Amino acid sequence: QFQLRIRQLGRLLPDSLHYLSLGEIGYHAHEGYIYLDSIRISPLHDGPEVANAYDIAVPHLYINGFDPLELLQQQQLHLDAVQLRNPRIFTRSQSEEVKRGLDSLARANLYELIEAYLQELKIDKLILLGGELMLQQQQQAPEEAFRAREVFVMVRGFVLDSAARAQPGKLFYADDIDVGMDASNYSFVLPDSTYMLQVGHIGLSTGDSRVLVSDLHLSPIAGSQAGLAPLSWEVEVPQLQLSGLNPKEWYLDGRLNLQQLRLQKPSILMRHQQLQPAFERNPYQVYAFFRQHFSQFSIADLLIDRASFREIRHPADTLRGLQLEQLSIRALGVKPDSSDFLSPDHLFYSRDVRISVKNYDFEVDELLYKGHVKELGLHTASKELYARGLEFVPQLDQATFFARYGYARDHLEFRLPDVKVERLDLDALFQNRSFLAGKLLLQGLDIQALKDKHFPEKPDKRPPMPQQVIRELPFALRLDTVEIADGKVFFQQKVPGLKKNARFEVSEMYGRITHINNDSISLIAARPVAVFNAQARLMQTGQLDITFRFPLADTSNAYEFEGRVSRMNLDEFNPLLEQTAFVFVTDGVMDKASFQVKADYLYRKKKAIYVYRGKMRMHYHDLRLQVIDKKSMFEEGQYDAKKMASFFANTFVRKNNPGASGRFLRVGKIYYKRELNKGIAGHWVQAVISGVRSSVGLQNKDQRERLIDKLRKSRQKRKLEQFQTEDAQISVEKE
Structure with a gap:
């Protein structure tokens, strides 16, 4: 059982500008740990004239697994864990000094610092918990300094030995380094002083080369050049993740090559600040930015996952801004170069x-x-x-x-x-x-x-x-x-x-x-000539094959179409016949039909009218019709009038086509004058129905009236008279 405790230690550091003090240091040999309390490194003079100042306070530091015999006999130091609790680190230095220090640290072989005393140094775990960090450049005001709270650092498998000198291995000689901190109180102004960047939590892991940033917010600075540009951007990213980052390669050689960059659910606001927003087809400044900061830049996989995008246009702009939710973009093989940003083979440099x-x-x-x-x-x-x-x-x-x-x-x-x-x-x-x-x-x-x-x-x-x-x-x-x-x-x-x-x-x-x-x-x-060939089921029963031909250069908009219809019951046409001919089929079967139609201008009396003309060949048998009086069909007491009109229709229509002998096919005439205020689909239906009416004998109004006059003079006159009433007579003459 050996314990050692020393209190109130202090000494001047080699730079003669800072003083190191320890409140207490203790060693417990039986449990194998060392503790240090109230560690403080403070500047002797704290003023702006001091170029590089450090103020570090560590309330508690614990070292577990210390074996003095291993250190004395083998010149090896193998520690289970080193733990710093709630440290507070403040630095103020010139940017040039910081850069030189980082360069020296990145290129240095740390083993050279200990090889005179130790052959090997191993630390299984180095842990920093609950720290506070402030990094200030000399020209910055205190409120502009980088600040972070709840700093966490975990270093695993740290080894310094002779092999590490020849092959440094992983970053800082460790198998893995995890870093996390809350930087929500820090705002960073971009070098061109146009935008401000704010972040929430920052995390880094060297084991899987991953950087995780949460609550990132990019916004233009009021009154800056960004506020006067044709376009300004505001971006919020709940989570940003970098994978495959090699910090040493990036810092020493300027090469930033990432396996993946992922933005999770970002919110993007694009604001047009001019009536005619400027859009650059080839924004070379993007490539210039990368060339300025990196000797090499690439992203194997760029993923923007479930973003929301909102566009706000100038108040005088009549166009509505675009708004998108759940926008995802994945770019593979991103590598900016001097080519066109919108090159089809290299779109977005990808x-x-x-x-x-x-x-x-x-x-x-x-x-x-x-x-x-x-x-x-x-x-x-x-x-x-x-x-x-x-x-x-x-x-x-x-x-x-x-x-x-x-x-x-x-x-x-x-x-x-x-x-x-x-x-x-x-x-x-x-x-x-x-x-x-x-x-x-x-x-x-x-x-x-x-x-x-x-x-x-x-x-x-x-x-x-x-x-x-x-x-x-x-x-x-x-x-x-x-x-x-x-x-x-x-x-x-x-x-x-x-x-x-x-x-x-x-x-x-x-x-x-x-x-x-x-x-x-x-x-x-x-x-x-645009050609449209189609096959479809007509009225759920017949098979329709149709072809349209549209000469695209014809400024008169003439075109033609033809088609064939397979066997179907004629009463399937009732929904159309009731509207156009005011009759409906009670019985009959169409065996097949074909039609050819041409739509163009017809000149009559020096006047051009757009008409549909053609022929209908319809094979059917056992046709029977019933007439609809659209003015009185739902009124009581009009049954006789309908019955009489239906009798006329069935008397003059052709019940079979071809006729009983099967030799003569009646070819229907398609003729329909285009109504300018109706759509083209209605034209097709009306044109074909005109051919159906013509094929069965339901011609135009004048032809029907002549047929009725012939009936009155025929031997069917007595049958006609038994249905005649004054109202029915009027109805018959109208039909």
């Missing part, structure tokens, strides 16, 4: 960039509609752009929607589960604002529309034709192929006088569009 935005909402069309996309992404290496869960729906219910707009328009619901763009030309996209791609895939397209004809059409409404839309886009567009898989279109229309909505449905649609191009040179030289 080998590959993957950008995704989740749960993005937007509003359009006078706030009547809201859009949502579950995920939007871009891969630069594979040149792919994708969207998942895209939908576009009204914000109002149907009644409020129509009443608010005041005119007949589509209450549209648009859903697209999966969209993918392949072979996207990133160079054209980022530098020329053009959209050039090899393929656009639309998977699961679902369009549902409802139109209320109780409201009038808007007088100045002029829906554009397809070629016109493509030509007048504000950007260059080229799509080699557009593919539609498993699409669906369901259209309904409320018609005055009809109890049920008129409807048209296409499902299980698969199609391809080729040669979409609005380049002015291509339109003149190649005169491309």
Whole structure:
């Protein structure tokens, strides 16, 4: 049992500027530990004239595992642990002195300091707990100094021996060094005095070469150059992590090569401080910054995870600022150089960039509609752009929607589960604002529309034709192929006088569009024709094959289409016939049908009218119709009038096509005059239905009236008379 205790020690340090004092030092041989209390290194003169001053206070220091025999006999010192509790470290020095000191420490072989006394020094654990740190440069005011609280340092496997002199090994001769501190009271001004940087907690681990920073905040300094720049930034990062950092390589050689830089849930605010914000295509100052501070810089994996981005535009700007939540960016192989920042093969100085935005909402069309996309992404290496869960729906219910707009328009619901763009030309996209791609895939397209004809059409409404839309886009567009898989279109229309909505449905649609191009040179030289081939289920029963051809260079917007329909019951057309011909089918089967339509201008009496003309070949049998009086069909007492009109219809329509002999096929005439205030989909339906009416014998109004006159003069006159009443006569003449 040996104990040694010495109190009140002190001595002048070799620099003759600082004094070392110890309140008490003790040694317990049986337990093998040394303790030191009230350690203090203080300057003899504490004033601004002192270039390098240190004020260090350590209340308690413990050394465990001290063996004096090992030290005396073998010149080896192996300690289990060295622990400093609640130290307070204050330094004030010139920046040049700090740099020289760090350079000397980084390049020094620490073994040279002990080799005259020890062959080996080992410390299993060196621990600093609850410390306080203040680092002040001589030209700084005390409030500008770096301050940190709750400083924690853990050094594991520290070894100094002759082998360490030849091969220094890991940083500071230790297997691992963990450092942590609370720096929330410190603000750092960037060298150009434009931005201020604040951090919360800083952590470092040399074992896995990792640096962890929490609560990082970058903000512009009021009145600085940043406050006057076209753009200013404000960034908050709850957690930033560096992996693969080699501090010695970075400090000595200026090489900063990271395995990963990860920003967790950052918040980014971009503020436009001018009406026309300046956007630099090639910001060389980014590369210049790295060249100024690093001889080499690279990041193998840069990850910005679930960021929020908000853009605030100038008050006089009419454009709305962009706002994104759950924005993620992953850049692989980041290595800044003098190339274009937006070079497609090296976008953001990276080998590959993957950008995704989740749960993005937007509003359009006078706030009547809201859009949502579950995920939007871009891969630069594979040149792919994708969207998942895209939908576009009204914000109002149907009644409020129509009443608010005041005119007949589509209450549209648009859903697209999966969209993918392949072979996207990133160079054209980022530098020329053009959209050039090899393929656009639309998977699961679902369009549902409802139109209320109780409201009038808007007088100045002029829906554009397809070629016109493509030509007048504000950007260059080229799509080699557009593919539609498993699409669906369901259209309904409320018609005055009809109890049920008129409807048209296409499902299980698969199609391809080729040669979409609005380049002015291509339109003149190649005169491309966009072709749309599609197969779909019509009204849930028949198989529809249809082809459209759109000459994109034709400024008259002429085009043509043709199609075939497989066997289906004719009563499937009732939702359309009730609206357009005011009849519905009670019986009949269509075996097959084909049609050819051309849409262009027809000149009559020096006046050009846009019409749809063509032929309908429809094979059907056993057709029977019933007429609808749209003014009185729901009024009681009008059954006889409907029955009489239905009799007329079934008398003059052709029940079988071809006829009974099967030799003569009646070819229907397609003729429909374009209504300028209606959309193109309505034109297609009306044109085809005109061919159906013509094929079965339901012609235009004049032809029907002539047929009724013939009936009155025929032997069927007696059958006619038994149904005649004054109201019925009026109804018959009108129909």
